[in-house]
Amino acid sequence: MVFTGDREAVGQGLRNTCTSPCASFSSSQNDCAMNKLKQYECTVIIDGGLQDDAIASAMELVKNTVTGKGGVINSVLEVGRRKMAYLIRKSSIGYYAHIEFDAVPSAIAEIERVFRYEDNILRFLIIQLSSPLLEMRKRVEKYSVMLGSPEDQVEAEAATAKS
Numbered sequence: 001m002v003f004t005g006d007r008e009a010v011g012q013g014l015r016n017t018c019t020s021p022c023a024s025f026s027s028s029q030n031d032c033a034m035n036k037l038k039q040y041e042c043t044v045i046i047d048g049g050l051q052d053d054a055i056a057s058a059m060e061l062v063k064n065t066v067t068g069k070g071g072v073i074n075s076v077l078e079v080g081r082r083k084m085a086y087l088i089r090k091s092s093i094g095y096y097a098h099i100e101f102d103a104v105p106s107a108i109a110e111i112e113r114v115f116r117y118e119d120n121i122l123r124f125l126i127i128q129l130s131s132p133l134l135e136m137r138k139r140v141e142k143y144s145v146m147l148g149s150p151e152d153q154v155e156a157e158a159a160t161a162k163s
Contacts, residue, residue: 035104036104037072037102037103037104038102038103038104038105038128038129039074039100039101039102039128039129039134040071040100040101040102040103040108040126040127040128040129041098041099041100041101041126041127041129042062042066042098042099042100042101042111042124042125042126042127043096043097043098043099043124043125044062044096044097044098044099044115044121044123044124045084045088045094045095045096045121045122045123045124046058046059046094046095046097046120046121046122047089047091047094047095047120047121047122048081048082048091048093048094048095049091049093050095050120054120055095055120058095058118058120058121059078059097061114061118062097062099062115062121063076063099065111065114065115066099066101066103066111069103069107069110069111070103070104070107071101071102071103071107071111072101072102072103073099073100073101074100074101074102075099075100076097076098076099076100077097077098077099078095078096078097079095079096079097079098080095080096081093081094081095081096082094082095082096088122088123089122091122094122094123100129105128108126111126112124112126
């Protein structure tokens, strides 16, 4: 069977319709969307049995990997050593860290590749922060400030009991 349709109409779907500044440098609309910075969060578990300086160097490796691949770190929360629910590589204690950063989506695969081959990193998870998730976080922060945490309420009750 031979197609006899209008070639111009068929070819219109293949045009680059991206109007952002990167349109002149990219070959397709998909490449243009891939060059925008997106928000990510990464939770890393480093072997807790290491010395403090080895953990610090592993954290520096994590930070340098993110920034080296074009990422911009927004916040770093080092939770510290915690007992894990199950053994990972015969280790029961892990050093937990949480990093929020902005990066292009194409850099995530490279960051994961570096983390995967690092022996001191037991586990990691990188997720993209979507707008509904960010809105939910803002609401939770708003209500937690208004209501206070359960620990704050217990401290307030203890202070009033002493008075």
